[in-house]
Amino acid sequence: MDLDKLTVIKPAPTPGNTEWFVHDRFGMFIHWGLYALPARHEWVKNHERMSNEQYEKYFCHFDPDLYDPELWAKVAADAGMKYFVVTTKHHEGFCLWDSDLTDYKVTNTPYGRDLLGPMVEAFRGRGLKVGFYHSLLDWHHPDYTVDECHPMRDNAEYAAKDKERDFARYREYLFGQTRELLTRFGKIDILWYDFSVGPSHRYPGKGKDEWHSEELIKLVRELQPGILINDRLQIDQDIKTPEQYMPREWVKVNGVPVVWEACHTFSGSWGYHRDEESWKSAEQLIIMLIDAVSKGGNLLLNVGPTGRGEFDERALDRLTEIGKWMRRHSRSIYGCTQAPLEFKAPECTKLTYNPEKKRLYIHVLSWQFNKIYLEGELARHVDYVQLLSDASEIRFNRESDELVSLNIPVKKPLGCIIPVLEVFLK
Ligand code: GLC
Secondary structure, X not given: OOHHHOOOOOOOOOOOOOHHHHHHOEEEEEOOOHHHOOOEOOOHHHHOOOOHHHHHHHHHOOOOOOOOHHHHHHHHHHOOOOEEEEEEEOOOOOEOOOOOOOOOEHHHOOOOOOOHHHHHHHHHHOOOEEEEEEEOOOOOOOOOOOOOOOOOOOOHHHHHHHHHOOHHHHHHHXXXXXXXXXXXXXXXXXXXXXXXXXXXXXXXXXXXXXXXXXXXXXXHHHHOXXXXXXXXXXXXXXXXXXXXXXXXXXXXXXXXXXOEEEEEOOOOOOOOEOOOOOOOOXXXXXXXXHHHHHOOOEEEEEEOOOOOOOOOHHHHHHHHHHHHHHHHXXXXXXXXXXXXXXXXXXXXXXXXXXXXXXXXXXXXXXXXXXXXXXXXXXXXXXXXXEEOOOOEEOOEEEEEOOEEEEEOOOOOOOOOOOOEEEEEEO
């Protein structure tokens, strides 16, 4: 079959312009807020059923004196990340910028200055695209009613006051803050709302009717044409967002492949968690990135900075390793997507494909002895093969029309956590 006739999946078009997004593939998520201080999950207020008064001590002690956004941006860029998405406000309600619409913001903490502006500038300065995560939930706002995800859900007295809460006023706040975020920080590339709450036997949920999602989306697109919006307003827009799992195949909606981005933590918690021990290795994380691209998706990998304002050592360690790998292997990530459906991945490998350059990337997950076999349609198109890390030739034998055997070195190449073979196709 002609190379151009092979089946390369294209995701369904969306309202925004996803061209850069599906090219860049790899972004940094940042979850930062007051929860960095308790350092035991960003949902700590919920998990421990804390009242606003009990949670106040974190507001009073928030002072990230070592915060250096230039350094953060450098770490992200060196890891090969091309965009970032930061929590402007998480469910706790605390705002990282100097909002006119609340006092519950960083400028009123001991730190006393805006955190968001300098971050945006630093990352943009390194060429990264800018994304804002914004929580629809708000566990601090006086007009935000109780639902099953609320810290006060078991507090009958607090819940009874819902009658006096005016959710429309909260919604105005949500719209107003969206307007601030999209007018004060220059071009914003992604808006990542989170999330719609299901109903329970005790409380109603909150979804598109409560958020006025349609109107909100309209506002966002008016203020920032071309922006990408995720799917958590209960109306699908540009990006589907599977969370903390690797999809089995290209993510589909009603059977149609869509633009998607898996978001993942290093260790389970999104916010800084001092004592969590379930950290993924650099190798696992690199495989997750490869896996996402091999199914036509992106990876948004999360860092939870500390209360001093630093990336934690364990995150730095992984990001450095990922960066080392990306320096020599990003060609198999950027601009790549799922391989043509006619191609079968050899044992213990994952494939990605650059449709423009017509190159196939074979990621060798476990180095085996001496041979890798390429079969069927793939075998027919092999023209030249090299190890991506050093452009050293990989010689091959054409066993038959349907079988090519690659002669791979006995030793796994040094310094490549996951070695990649670059196949030039004809
Ligand atoms: C969830 C959680 C949250 C996290 C988000 C990231 O919805 O509520 O803590 O920010 O996922 O995808």
